[in-house]
Amino acid sequence: MAGNAIDVNRSVDDIVENGASVYNVLGAVGGTLGLAGNFSQFGKAVTGGCFIAGTQVRLCSEDEYSEGTQELGEEALGDSAIAVESKAVASTFTTASTRSESIESIRLGSRVPDQNPISSDYDFSFGAVDAATWKQIDVRLRRSDGALVEMQLLRPMQWVEELELTVGGTLAMQLLEMEVDGLAEVTSIADCPEISDGRGSVVTGRFVTHQVSNLIEVTLATGTRFTGTTTHPVWLPDHQLWVPIVSLLEGDRVDTLDGPVAIASLTRLATIANVYNLEVHGHHVYRVTNDGVLVHNTCPVAPSRTAKAVHDSYLNKVRPGARERVFETPWSSGKGLGSRKFDDFDFMTGTGFEANTTPWSTMTQEQLSRKLDQVGSDFALLKTNPDVKRIVWFGTEPLPTTGLGGQLREALQKAGIPYWVVNP
């Protein structure tokens, strides 16, 4: 790979000078999102955790069909069943049982060898990928530094409906490691493509970031080379850590399908290129080059899940084990609002719970309208549904007395619905 070499270890020295060894810093940060955030200072310019075109990605061969895995996946009875699925597929993959394809050509729905070594990194919150109930959503946005990011995602239909996504509409996204934080435009919503049969985890996202400059070429002792962005995490089995490429050292051993292989050299490139990344369902890992170097997919499972994740985490702290309950409301379906879904429902007391983590100061008129519709539905349910005895709204912030939040406060009061401030 052509390009001007820059002393990569210089950046590592900078970290050490700042008061901690490379691996202590990594250990302290923990997750890959944090890693990317911390190390982005060393890879400024246009950045993003990805690989250049032509980088080979190992795919599961479709003839490696595993009947047992498929049956378990189809059950989709919940996280426990999916966890069983992950165990079932977490057998060893070899170069013989996989094949390679360039990262830019990988199609959504393909399967890649999985087995993330950090089990706490697993995320099966969307359940098993099912072409019948999932959709493909294409979005694009321009980052604040001018870089264009295009994304194709597979997501459950329910997720699309919950976010009320429409073509031409917007989707709030926050991908810290790709320095994306803003509104993306939804360019297409289409049927889910065919999901490959067999072992491995499904590719649920493709990302292209245009004109990126923070590239490093990694050469292994086997002679294999790959070029990725500074922030992209690679697994070091000897340290049991995900380490961004910028922090790799010559001699570090990476994980390949044939076992650990040492890094021979690292070269910082001055080239500018489009870079590609994948999102892998559940395990969030894939393998690059013909050797199968284990890398993280670095992307959070869902753009805009940041807000949802905050909501769900808060809800689970306030109402551990919360399970949503849906009430079909004919009066709201006419307005295209569908059903009324409570975040949790206490069957012993007939109480519906609605958790709020939207900062009132940032609430938009559209969000207010949606919440006012919910209040209307709640009032009707309280008056008419024999199962609903009480409804409680709660949130992290007190409702303001003025502005949009003030309107919501007034509506809740009129409907006789209490609002509690709960900060667990």
Added chain:
Amino acid sequence: MTELTSKLLVLGFNLMPSAMPNSKFTFVRKRLDQAFERVVCEFVGKKNDAAVCWIGISLTHTIPFKGLTENLLMEDVASDKDRGWTIIESKDDRCKWLRSVAEIAVPKLNQIAEGLAKTLIENCGQSLERAKSCIVAVERVTSVETMLLTLKANASEDELRVAERIVEWPGVVQIADSRTTYEVAALLVLQNLYKSRLPNPSISKEMPLENTNLMWEIQLVADSLLQRS
């Protein structure tokens, strides 16, 4: 569900159509008095993995409405006594739970049905009587569309305006795509009301959901029409 459905069918229950056919199952059986017995199984949560059962009595067949329906949570078939549900993790769990509904919930319903039905009928006696007289007036008409045309032809402008306003209020129409039925029910109830006493202008101004008797009468009439159709 097949096993439970078969068992309940033998006992005279019918499986009702549901807006949530994969997660909510309601079985209804007519009693000798004016009430209906109900067994409701619902699977809640994003993955429908928490099962809940109610037994209850209702004065309506299709529309469970507050005051006309009394449901009791079946804690006896719940493994989580704090939440009232049973977590379903496998097909076996589901079968086991459904079997317990048939074995425990139905006998329990037999025990409580008599008392609950009596209380409901007493509480709603006036509305039941008034609803009956509304239905008698149009018993021979076969379709709700024809019924509505006839009623509209004979209704005053005030009655039409008030009826329309009532039906548009969120929460009045309880079953999707049944606006015509509710328009008929509202007109029948209003005409009956206007006939029996001086026209009550306050009805056009108040929130219909706050007028319990009015809502009960409309729901009882609508339910009767839905049963006929």
